[in-house]
Amino acid sequence: MKRFILVCVVFLFTINLAESKKTVDHPRVSEAVKLVEIWLDAQRDYEGMPGISAAIVHDQNLIWSDGFGYSNPDKKSKTDSKTIYSICSISKLFTSIAIMQLRDQGKLRLNDPVSKHLPWFDIKNLYADKGESTIQSLLTHSSGLPRESDFPYWSPPDFPFPSSKSIKNKISSQKTLYPADTYFQYSNLGLTLAGEIVAEVSGTNFDTYVEKNIIQPLGLKDTRTVMPKKLYGKQLAVGHSARNRDGERPQVELFHAEGIGPAAGFSSTVDDLAKFASWQFRLLENGGKEILSSNTLREMHRVHFLDEDWQPAWGLGFSVWRDGEKKFLGHGGSCPGYRSQLLIQPNSQIATIFMTNASGVNSRRFAQQLYNIISLALNEASSDGNAKTLKPEFTKYIGHYSEAPWGGETAVITWEGELATVSLPTNDPVGAITKLKHIEGDTFHRIRENDEMGEEIIFETNSSGKVIRMWQHQNFALKFR
Structure with a gap:
């Protein structure tokens, strides 16, 4: 009987792998992945980001991950999906999971006052008649606490993050901003206190607890509760600032979050966060318990x-x-020299991850656009058994055409089995797509939004048949790659 069950499990797993591979290899998905690569590569250049890495997960499987640019521009070290970045506030998800593990073990309650587990928590409560900050209010940023511990650790050039001891010693000199459970106020102090509760209740060091109970069981080999100094400039990307008035992104000194670690200290890769997302899809689909119970994860995903x-x-x-x-749900991260975003769409089982070694970048926008690109393709792949593919004779037109000095460039791509153009740079790559219809020879027509035919698009070739220009409205754009 046990052997029969094992055979059935292996059979179902094999079927799922085959279906997953079929989806990933579908022409629509291949087109979408290519658009992702073209778009990210262009945006990195036009926004002046040193390096970026990204990943896409579907139905528990990593369907794509890669890097563009440099983790260390001075040494021309290229990024890839295993480049390590600060994930800053995505750290809060790990801290929150640790709290929920201890809650499920009966070692704490979400409605416990913070002071029940941290006797030294003696902040001046200006609204004591309205109640106290609870563990749940720490996780939902509704505790009424100030945003930060009373140290200037977000200030350059040295970013003086305080130790756990310094935070404890200073808390009595701080005061609440609002009554508890009244307003949303994002608070690094709040999640730092949550980390202190994990340590106090578990009877072990916070870093050790998270590594043993979350990071290691999930197989997150490049995820740490700290920034690995020995890997800085190698696997750990070198951080850079937001663009200044000269259009430059100066290098930022390596920071260490110290006592603020539970809120902002972790480092990871897009491949590891893809595993983190896959675990959530797996747990929600299979039920039971893995790190957390499935019901507890659902509880965390609900609005509180x-x-x-x-x-x-x-x-x-x-x-x-x-x-x-x-x-959608997830978390973003913004620490000195780094931006990151984990985006999860539970119903479609799609997750996207974006990381860059530059500040001043809208990381959620990137993750959201990755989702927009891939979700369209996956929907079509699941319903379209006989997808149209681009005619081989049209591949010569694919490439990049300069729009200088008026703009950036136009990329000619394949989309839905036909040629299309997308203007770069763009904040909306799917919305920037214009489909083309072949007329004859090297002549196409732009298809308008109402599906009517627009102006001619003519590709010019040289004597050897190589495409050199794209003509539109009596003017041309030179093909440069």
Whole structure:
């Protein structure tokens, strides 16, 4: 009987792998991945980011990950999916999971006052008659606490993050901003206190607890609770600032979050966060328990606090938002020299991860656009058994055409089995796609949004048949790659 069950499990696993490979190899998905690569490569150049890495997960499987640019521009060290970045506030998800593990073990309750587990927590409560900060309010950023511990650790050039001892010693000189459970106020101090509760309740060092109970069981080999100094400039990317008035991104000194680690100290790769997302899809689909119980993860994903103006919404550790009709959750990260975003769409089982070694970058926008590109393709792949592919004779037109001095460039790509153009740079790559219809020879027509035929697009070739220009409205753009 046991052997029969094992055979069935292996059979189902094999079927799932085959279906996954079929989806990944589908022409629509291949086109989408190519658009992702073209778009990210262009945006990196036009926004002047030293390096970026990204990953896409579907149905528990990593379907694509890669890097563009440099982790260390001085040494021309290229990024890839195993480049390590600061994930800053994505650290809060790990801290929140640790809290929920201890809650499920009966060692704490979410409605426990913070002071129950941290006797030294004696902040001046200006609204004591309205109640105290609880563990749940720490995870939902509704505790009424100030945003930061009373140290200037976000200030350059040395970013003097305080030790755990310094935070404890200073807390009595701070005061609450709002009554508890009244307003949303993002608080690094709050999640730092959550980390202190993990250590106090578990009876072990916070870093050790998270490594033993979350990081190692999930096989996150390049995820740490700290920034690995020995790997700096090698596997660990060198951070850079937001663009200054000269259009430059100066290098930022390596920081160490010290006592603020539970809120902002972790480092990881896009491949590891892809595993982290896959674990969540697996747990939600299979049920049972793995790191957490499936019901506890669902609880964390639900909205637990909504500010009076209906935004933002927050789960237990997780940021929750809507884009169109879909619900997304995850977290972003912004530390000196780095930006990151984990985006999860539970219903479609799609997750996207974006990281860069530059500040001043809208990382959620990148992750959201990655989702927009791949979700369209996956929807079509699941319903389109006989997808059209581009005619081989049209591949010579694919490439990049300069729009200088008026703009950046136009990329000619394949989309839905036909040629299309996309203007670069763009904040909306799917919205920037224009489909083309072949007429004859090297002549195409632009297809308007109402599906009517627009102007001619003519590709010019040289004597050897190589495409050198794209003509539109009596003017041309030179093909440069």
